[in-house]
Amino acid sequence: MRGRSGWLAGRDESPTRPARHGAIGHRGTEARRKPNNSSCLGVSVAHFSVSRSPWDDVRHGLLALGAAAMFGLTIVASEKAPESYVKNMKDTNAEAAELRKSVEVKNYDASAQHAATLKTLFANTLSFWENRKTDDAVGFAKAGIQAATDLETAAKAKNEEGVTASAKALNATCKSCHDAHRERLPDGSSAIK
Numbered sequence: 309m310r311g312r313s314g315w316l317a318g319r320d321e322s323p324t325r326p327a328r329h330g331a332i333g334h335r336g337t338e339a340r341r342k343p344n345n346s347s348c349l350g351v352s353v354a355h356f357s358v359s360r361s362p363w364d365d366v367r368h369g370l371l372a373l374g375a376a377a378m379f380g381l382t383i384v385a386s387e388k389a390p391e392s393y394v395k396n397m398k399d400t401n402a403e404a405a406e407l408r409k410s411v412e413v414k415n416y417d418a419s420a421q422h423a424a425t426l427k428t429l430f431a432n433t434l435s436f437w438e439n440r441k442t443d444d445a446v447g448f449a450k451a452g453i454q455a456a457t458d459l460e461t462a463a464k465a466k467n468e469e470g471v472t473a474s475a476k477a478l479n480a481t482c483k484s485c486h487d488a489h490r491e492r493l494p495d496g497s498s499a500i501k
């Protein structure tokens with residue numbers, strides 16, 4: 309289930325290039341990794357063994373899968389997210405895109421409102437991961453709530469520096485959590501890992 313073209317695609321979710329959320333510098337990282345796509349087993353295994361976490365994106369997942377098949381390693385299966393979780397993420401994505409626009413044009417009222425909505429959306433994300441007792445994800449969701457709270461306060465005070473800093477922190481939580489817990493399947497859809 310995609311519907312990506314209908315989304316308010318921000319920098320993070322390019323419909324033409326389904327990269328993960330992008331923090332600054334991610335494009336560079338991805339470009340550097342590209343040649344490994346077509347790499348032979350030797351390079352794949354090397355890539356697998358040097359990467360910080362073999363699960364941090366689909367390519368790693370596939371390389372690891374290949375390595376696991378070869379060497380009989382145990383692999384972690386991904387899991388389809390519940391409908392409600394996917395909806396919450398899509399809403400989060402749309403709201404974050406709106407927030408970026410309002411921050412760019414320095415519309416403080418709109419920024420405060422989007423930040424307030426994001427607090428609620430992050431709170432939904434938080435309870436999902438609390439129920440699963442996944443500590444790092446709980447931490448990322450809490451960091452999201454904190455960043456949205458800070459952003460709302462800064463926007464209400466028309467504190468431009470504060471808005472910029474907390475918007476950056478807010479967007480960073482997406483990438484942190486996705487690197488750890490979002491799996492990109494070969495068809496471009498997502499799952500939980």
Ligand code: HEC
Nearest residue numbers: 389394397400401404445448449481482485489490498499
């Ligand atoms: C605490 C963890 C966590 C945080 C924080 C988080 N996400 Fe996600 N997100 C996930 C996971 C896990 C998935 C994969 C679930 C799925 O969609 O199948 C996902 C999937 C998505 C998807 C794909 C939904 C689909 O169609 O399947 C989008 C878009 C998305 N997130 C946007 C965001 C944005 C934007 C932010 C930050 C403003 C964010 N997420 C913050 C964990 C998180």
